[in-house]
Amino acid sequence: MIGGDITDPEPGRDWAAFQYEIYLNGMTGVVPRLPADLTRLEELAEARLGPGPVGYVAGSAGNGSTERANRAALDRHRIVPRMLRDVRRRKLSVELLGTRLPAPLALAPIGVLSIMHPDAECAAARAAAAQGVPFILSSASSTPMERVAEAMGDGERWFQLYWGKDREVTRSFLDRARTCGFTALVVTLDTPLLAWRPRDLDQAYLPFLRGVGTANYFTDPAFRAGLAKPVHEDRDAAVLHFVQMFGDPGKTWEDLAFLREQWDGPIVLKGVLHPDDARRAEEAGMDGVVVSNHGGRQVGGSIGAADALPGVVAAVGDRLAVLFDSGVRTGDDVFKALALGARAVLLGRPYAYGLGLDGQPGVEHVIRSLLAEFELTMALSGHADAAGLTPDALG
Numbered sequence: 001m002i003g004g005d006i007t008d009p010e011p012g013r014d015w016a017a018f019q020y021e022i023y024l025n026g027m028t029g030v031v032p033r034l035p036a037d038l039t040r041l042e043e044l045a046e047a048r049l050g051p052g053p054v055g056y057v058a059g060s061a062g063n064g065s066t067e068r069a070n071r072a073a074l075d076r077h078r079i080v081p082r083m084l085r086d087v088r089r090r091k092l093s094v095e096l097l098g099t100r101l102p103a104p105l106a107l108a109p110i111g112v113l114s115i116m117h118p119d120a121e122c123a124a125a126r127a128a129a130a131q132g133v134p135f136i137l138s139s140a141s142s143t144p145m146e147r148v149a150e151a152m153g154d155g156e157r158w159f160q161l162y163w164g165k166d167r168e169v170t171r172s173f174l175d176r177a178r179t180c181g182f183t184a185l186v187v188t189l190d191t192p193l194l195a196w197r198p199r200d201l202d203q204a205y206l207p208f209l210r211g212v213g214t215a216n217y218f219t220d221p222a223f224r225a226g227l228a229k230p231v232h233e234d235r236d237a238a239v240l241h242f243v244q245m246f247g248d249p250g251k252t253w254e255d256l257a258f259l260r261e262q263w264d265g266p267i268v269l270k271g272v273l274h275p276d277d278a279r280r281a282e283e284a285g286m287d288g289v290v291v292s293n294h295g296g297r298q299v300g301g302s303i304g305a306a307d308a309l310p311g312v313v314a315a316v317g318d319r320l321a322v323l324f325d326s327g328v329r330t331g332d333d334v335f336k337a338l339a340l341g342a343r344a345v346l347l348g349r350p351y352a353y354g355l356g357l358d359g360q361p362g363v364e365h366v367i368r369s370l371l372a373e374f375e376l377t378m379a380l381s382g383h384a385d386a387a388g389l390t391p392d393a394l395g
């Protein structure tokens, strides 16, 4: 087998083998439908899908300075490769939130995926399940959670909660998520309101106002109970009700007690950037945090997420699971986040573009490319264990 001499992976998963699969397929005329450089996907997706949907996915808050800070923070760190350290057998798997993942990666919650592809969350969830990577389903998915759960078989799934104003809706979402086999709860803190997003404002493009991303709400008995008329009789009123209730700028740390009571499994708070907030998460009995600025989509002028990571790791990293997202585009970004103390990363926009360009295979291409590059980066830098990366690996 070609490639057999260059890798001696954990049994069952050989991420780096994707590299030779692409070469060998290419030599027989089978070219991948998507490029190996994932940073090219946005441009390709825009050409295919048009400026509205891709503008929404690509867009960010304010003048985009947070998104640029995310990249700058990752780019500022440099890997210092080490030589002659026997990296034949490489371990990418990590323990996280009571489960073992085949690689330190999950798909970030992204709402409204039907603007990218008609199979939307079902295709992305199937891709994640096929690759053994957890799928985090957004509250604002364009497909009811029950359908996504059915589509993805027994794949690992976590549920992202938009923690809105209506307690009964929250309770009902958690009941439904439990029944659907979602194990961990990811509570997003950075979106009590929608940010100032110039690109969407200028195009008057907001999926929710077109009723996209409301499927979990419109199918929810508690949400429906709050409407004067059934959704099919007055859709505009239902959309308005959703817009008014999905976020809650009145929430405080004390309110977490309610969620802790309602959910037995692990709870992870997404959107933590300050070490004191990480400590408060611990005090509230949470199991983890995601260091994230929502891919730069919420606060313009915010700290780059990778610049916030070391402080949060120092505050709680030995007790809570610290995850990371915002700006991850390459295998070396994954490497850097882990070296800075993250236990795993969430991938956002690239998989949405992969979905838009090629459905489930497109998402699988993105996952496999990222992890192949990560494995090769580890090996070529002299590291054999993803869970063992430390800041020493960086310059």
Ligand SMILES: Cc1cc2nc3c(=O)[nH]c(=O)nc-3n(C[C@H](O)[C@H](O)[C@H](O)COP(=O)(O)O)c2cc1C
Pocket (backbone or CB within 6 Å): 056, 057, 058, 108, 109, 110, 111, 112, 138, 139, 140, 160, 188, 270, 292, 293, 294, 295, 296, 297, 325, 326, 327, 328, 346, 347, 348, 349, 350, 352
């Ligand atoms: C189109 C889009 C929709 C998103 N929807 C959600 C969501 O519903 N819930 C959530 O917690 N985060 C949401 N996010 C944020 C992602 O979970 C993640 O934090 C972000 O995309 C990571 O940054 P990256 O895109 O640079 O990888 C969304 C991001 C995008 C691009």
Ligand SMILES: CCCCC(=O)C(=O)O
Pocket (backbone or CB within 6 Å): 111, 140, 191, 193, 194, 294, 297
């Ligand atoms: C109100 C925002 C919901 C979707 C989302 O999180 C995003 O577009 O970033």
